[in-house]
Amino acid sequence: MSLPHALLTALLEKPSSGSELTRRFDRSIGYFWSATHQQIYRELGKLEQAGLIRALPSPVPTRGQRKEYEVLPEGRAELRAWVDRREDPRVSRDPLPLRLRAAGVVGVGDLLPELVRHRDLHRARLEEYREFERRDYPGGPRTEQERVQLLVLRGGIDMETGWVSWLTRAVEELSGTAGAPEAGGSADGDVS
Amino acid sequence: MSLPHALLTALLEKPSSGSELTRRFDRSIGYFWSATHQQIYRELGKLEQAGLIRALPSPVPTRGQRKEYEVLPEGRAELRAWVDRREDPRVSRDPLPLRLRAAGVVGVGDLLPELVRHRDLHRARLEEYREFERRDYPGGPRTEQERVQLLVLRGGIDMETGWVSWLTRAVEELSGTAGAPEAGGSADGDVS
DNA sequence: AGGCTCATGTAAATAGTTACATGATTTT
DNA sequence: AAAATCATGTAACTATTTACATGAGCCT
Secondary structure, three states, rough: OHHHHHHHHHHHHEEEEEEHHHHHOEEEHHHHHOHHHHHHHHEEEHHHOOOOEEEEOOOOOOOOOOOOOEEEEHHHHHHHHHOOOOOOOOOOOOOHHHHHHHHHHHOOOHHHHHHHHHHHHHHHHHHHHHHHHHHHHHOOOOOOOHHHHHHHHHHHHHHHHHHHHHHHHHHHHHOOOOOOOOOOOOOOOOOO | OOOHHHHHHHHOOOOOHHHHHHHOOOHHHHOOOOOOOOHHHHHHHHHHOOOOOOOOOOOOOOHHHOEEEEEEEHHHHHHHHHHHOOOOOOOOHHHHHHHHHHHHHHHHHHHHHHHHHHHHHHHHHHHHHHHHHHHHOOOOEEEEEHHHHHHHHHHHHHHHHHHHHHHHHHHHHHOOOOOOOOOOOOOOOOOO
């Protein structure tokens, strides 16, 4: 149940409409959470229903019209409680290493270019994050809030660094045996 | 749609029953994908329905009885096709950085011990993965399939390294007072 | 007015989680 | 044979994705 809390956080940082939130999820918040606009509108509806946020009356909310939300005290309290909640880390979920492992069984086929592509995408994202760091915190963070935001950004940087490191090695290693033979139908034991 | 393909991969590596697969998902496959046994049984049913796998007749499959599956040619073909599919990397989803960011808005509160706890959990997992590497590939990979499996394991290692690196810095930074009435807990830290 | 884009929204399908039920096997 | 455990399974719920629909404002 993280999406509603991500929205509360974003709205506390700055009251926004659904489409603004969608854009912000593609940027700062998006280092560790993504959401489509449909998810966001639905969740905003629920939060409003629950009395945690409310629509500002300023731009006369009707359909097709911008509708700006702000967080109510109840929403802030809920977020406060969520911050203190304990929750074990979840296993990350990414199909690419899975596909690599599948390739180990049915043959590498055309996977190498895909690995290269992903390596480059992660590299680009890493570069982008570093650019954010340079641009948005030139002299270091200025407030407590900025300090935390920078910390989260660095989390994104560390994760992307991990991906680039791994994919670089994987591409190297698989380039060694171009074409790659296939293991055929022989099934041997599982690892670990 | 990765779960069915993860199952096909696992079954090609070694025909198994649902509960065995569940255990294997907590181990080797689990570096990048997790699944509960309910998900797995349901998906096995679908795969059998679709004619991609079949239950072996050996242990007479009835309820409460072990039911072992093997992959049919159609399943192998489907997996083959999946390996060559292109798919953009998805944003990782983790609540912890989100909670940190929320803490930047509503106050850090009791989050520091939680960060320490996560750091230690990731450290433990990292150590476990490294142990797998030492134990299962002492002289390097012996077959093409092992080479790929080792590569995937190293992916897990790189990701966990990223987490440990980030959490270590985060704990350090937040222990250095400033901001919240938060007494610094145990904050020793060193990445590998 | 007609076409375009933006912001909001509905509907349906897929994926994942949580709680619980039941038959078989092993242990005491 | 009762209890504990293992393996399979059902049901209900929550979360996420994909496809499509509609009103408002803008531009020419």
